[in-house]
Amino acid sequence: MNKLIEIASNSNNIAVTSHVDPDGDSIGSILALGLALKQKYKNVEIFTADPLPARYDFLVESKYIKRYEDVKDKAFDLFFALDCGDENRLGKSIDVMKKSKTVVNIDHHISNTQFGDINIVNINSSSTCEMIFSIIKDIGLTIDQEIATCIYTGIVTDSGNFMYDNATDKTHLIAAELIRANIDKQKIMYNLYQKKSIKNLRFLGYCLTNMEIELDGHLAIFEITSTLLDKFDIPSADIEGIVNYGRDIDGVDISVTIREESDSKLKLSFRSKHDDVDVRKLAELFNGGGHKKASGATLNASLDEAKALIIENAKQFIRR
Ligand code: 5GP
Ligand code: MN
Missing domain, CATH: 3.90.1640.10 (inorganic pyrophosphatase (n-terminal core))
Structure with a gap:
């Protein structure tokens, strides 16, 4: 000091x-x-x-x-x-x-x-x-x-x-x-x-309805395309909390959002709720980082490729 x-x-x-x-x-x-x-x-x-x-x-x-x-x-x-x-x-x-x-x-x-x-x-x-x-x-x-x-x-x-x-x-x-x-x-x-807009909550409703559950209920995936953000008129900064809803589900060990960014890159956000499920290590497989229970990365891939990669790589981290 x-x-x-x-x-x-x-x-x-x-x-x-x-x-x-x-x-x-x-x-x-x-x-x-x-x-x-x-x-x-x-x-x-x-x-x-x-x-x-x-x-x-x-x-x-x-x-x-x-x-x-x-x-x-x-x-x-x-x-x-x-x-x-x-x-x-x-x-x-x-x-x-x-x-x-x-x-x-x-x-x-x-x-x-x-x-x-x-x-x-x-x-x-x-x-x-x-x-x-x-x-x-x-x-x-x-x-x-x-x-x-x-x-x-x-x-x-x-x-x-x-x-x-x-x-x-x-x-x-x-x-x-x-x-x-x-x-x-x-x-x-x-x-x-406590200041959320109606369109934000409707967007959350859409995301929850369309959330995918993979790996026998252990992995929740939200796909957020730029078309979707345009349709709901949501700035990408406003989707910060969505990934947490996936984690809150009983049995889900890892929740992830895949968000299209303007420069055709994908932003990945990972969340875990267990000490033995380390999503920082998962993010590091995509050259990202963060904390054990909250991490992120950017990826150059299509949405479908990203999803397949995440599912494949998440297998070794989820609870059996
Ligand atoms: P979030 O999902 O809220 O963007 O980020 C969760 C955590 O992961 C934060 O602590 C953040 O610093 C880290 N993180 C998010 N994106 C990246 C990234 O692209 N690279 C690295 N190294 N860390 C990230
Ligand atoms: Mn911080």
């Missing part, structure tokens, strides 16, 4: 960013760390490669988060990559990272490749936000209500509302401190979970 404080003090400018397809933990952590750094340091830029899903608009400072295009010509003395298991998760922002003097990698993925000059990786942390809570305190900055709101958002979204086993006693103690920092917990929950 002392080294980090020294480097930050000697930096003319600082970048804080995270992975493509921003989620609650990536947005919460870059905002929390970026806002905290601004208390003491000059020229702090918070940016993302992709636009943020609208459901995070309630994080008021999120509207000031810049895009890659706004910072791509700058060279930063200090570059924070948050919530990225490997540098490729940065997408095009990797260019900015490569031009930076010192790269700090702060993450909680077991698959982290230690790509930074300084690597702060805690695979037992529920979220990057949980780590950022301690880091902000350790570097002597203040967790105000705004920052606490960002951190709480990341913890809630990455721990499945404190349901997953990554929500430890420490996670709950931090949550208590955040509540004491006067966050509006109900407002956060309302914005994250």
